[in-house]
Amino acid sequence: MLTKSNSLDQLIQQTLEGREVSLSRLITLIENESSEASLILKTLYPHRKKSYRIGITGPPGGGKSTLVDRLALLAREQGFKVGIVCVDPTSPFTGGAILGDRIRMSKSSGDPDIFIRSMAARGSLGGMARTTEQVTEILEASGKDLILIETVGVGQSELDIYQTVDTVVVVLVPESGTGVQAMKAGLMEIAHIFVVNKADRPGASRIKQEIEDVLGLAPQQEWYPPVFLAQAYRGIGAKEIFEGCLNHKTFLENRKKSDYTLKKIEKKLRDLILEKMEKEVFQRDRAKENLICYSKKILEGVLDPYTAAEEWVEQIRKQ
């Protein structure tokens, strides 16, 4: 809760000055979908510093956090102020995730210019992407130049990440069949950079080759994703991966920037409108009863879902 001595204005002001305690509190308010969320986002939006966003995704335990830690340190060496967001879509409880990420990111967690935040995904994956995006905006307003977002690759979430970040790094490991699995999971389409981590284990070069073969079959593209071998726990390969990211950043900057940015804004606006409409429809009087009533009729075969949806929308229009 906000007390008078620690008012929202103060929290916002201190966040703009880069104060981490206030930043953390604002993020919590956003995560909890507090009634102040909209005001916070509106106030901070014009103060955003355009940051560079990297998404790191891939199967569980692949070494994503270890790599994020290394990348954060490299970024610091180059003067970037860094924000790290770890999204855990598998666990509804933050406890374990925070502890785990803190330990694995021990190298970067002592640096005052590296802010680390773990978030447990709540509700839908779409909701997770939205909150992550909002948290990213707050980090931008607090002056971070580079934002690293780690998520576990479990289907749809990768596609959501793709909307939020500039560069997507997919981290795989030399387990058999990984390349094929990655293709199946849709990772091939969203990756700008591939990392085969745990290259101290056998089979890493084979996976790298496999990925490169698959990429070679893809239609000619403007950006050709590089594939790096890494041993994140020893820091091997991290420098090359970071350089690869910066190359992709330059590539994006040289493209028709306005198109790219406009598309992102269009998508954001669409999502916000849909979210508002959805809330409005389902928070109306009798919405819950309506939903149950229609669903029962559909289940009993009295009505089909298409007619039900049409009827419902028609009712709303008349109100």
Ligand SMILES: Nc1nc2c(ncn2[C@@H]2O[C@H](COP(=O)(O)OP(=O)(O)OP(=O)(O)O)[C@@H](O)[C@H]2O)c(=O)[nH]1
């Ligand atoms: N053998 C080997 N182990 C590594 C390497 N990099 C990281 N690890 C280890 O792999 C384990 C998982 O690393 P994390 O960085 O936590 O992996 P993660 O992908 O973030 O895991 P989740 O967030 O739980 O999905 C840890 O015990 C790391 O020390 C590597 O290059 N080789």
Ligand SMILES: [Mg+2]
């Ligand atoms: Mg992790």
